[in-house]
Every structure is written in structure tokens, then in C-alpha cells.
Amino acid sequence: MRISKLCACCGVVTTPGWDDEAVPVEHVGIVAAPGSPVRIGPETLARAALLTCAHYLPVGRARDLLETLTAIDVSTGFLAAIRGRAARQLEKKFLGHMRNLLATAPVLHADETPGRATGSLAYVHVACTEYLTLMHVGDRSAASIDAGGVLGQFTGVLVRDG
Numbered sequence: 001m002r003i004s005k006l007c008a009c010c011g012v013v014t015t016p017g018w019d020d021e022a023v024p025v026e027h028v029g030i031v032a033a034p035g036s037p038v039r040i041g042p043e044t045l046a047r048a049a050l051l052t053c054a055h056y057l058p059v060g061r062a063r064d065l066l067e068t069l070t071a072i073d074v075s076t077g078f079l080a081a082i083r084g085r086a087a088r089q090l091e092k093k094f095l096g097h098m099r100n101l102l103a104t105a106p107v108l109h110a111d112e113t114p115g116r117a118t119g120s121l122a123y124v125h126v127a128c129t130e131y132l133t134l135m136h137v138g139d140r141s142a143a144s145i146d147a148g149g150v151l152g153q154f155t156g157v158l159v160r161d162g
Helices: 025-029 042-054 059-070 076-092 094-103
Strands: 107-117 120-128 133-138 157-159
Touching: 042 059, 042 076, 059 076, 076 094, 094 133
Parallel strands: 107 157
Antiparallel strands: 107 120, 120 133
């Protein structure tokens, strides 16, 4: 966050630039469009992802809660984009690690449930243990069922409802 200061004598407002040495080094990862005067820091991004992804709040309610708790006013469009940004971050390292953990588990539960997505019938596929859950959306084809990349490598006991 940048803080502007008002000179009590002359009334000039001074705001440091983003490349100013007064801006902390940990804010290098701050996201903004080039030349934008607005920057959203990593803590705000994490809070927004927590509200919209982990707590499944609608973006309008998440925006209101984020503003109430932090006094940071972001758009609902920004919050709507957080899910995609969070998913791309997870794909980089976390999903591969999660797949390996599930594939090497001694017991794995696999199931699917139908649901509507983009105006048509789709299936939410799940592979899980007591502590880990991996879900993805697809159809009922064999390729889609294992799009999570777990079942093809799994050699333990598979629990399913069939």
C-alpha cells in the first residue's frame, strides 16, 4: 500500500512511486495493469480468494465483506476473476503434488454426481481420502473420469458406489 502525505504548510500531496525505495520489497508481486495507479497486494488477493473459493461466497457478498473487514473497495469483476487466477496458481505446483498423494494412498474413494454447467448436464468427479479431495468437471467418458490424473496410477483399494 502506498500512503499519500499532505503538507500542512503548502497543501501539496506527495505519493511515492511504486519503484520508490520506500515501497517494501515484499510488494514486488503486487498485481496491476502497467501504468495503473491502483495496486492490489498479495494479502488482499489471498483474502479475496479465501472468500470466493474456500467459503463459496457470491462475488457481491464477498466484495461487501472484504470492504467491511479491510476498508478495501474492489469491483465484483475483480472478485469474479479471482477464481480463475487461484486455479492457475494451483495448477502450477499444488495439483501435481495432490495427484501424487492420492495415487499413493492405500484407500481411495471415487465418485461422480451430475450437475448443470454452462446450460448442459455435466458430472463432478471426485477422488478423495479422509483428508484430501480432488474434484473436476467432465462427462462420463473414461478419459473424463480420470482427467484428474489419479486413477490410472492408483494401485490401492478403490471404494466406489457401483
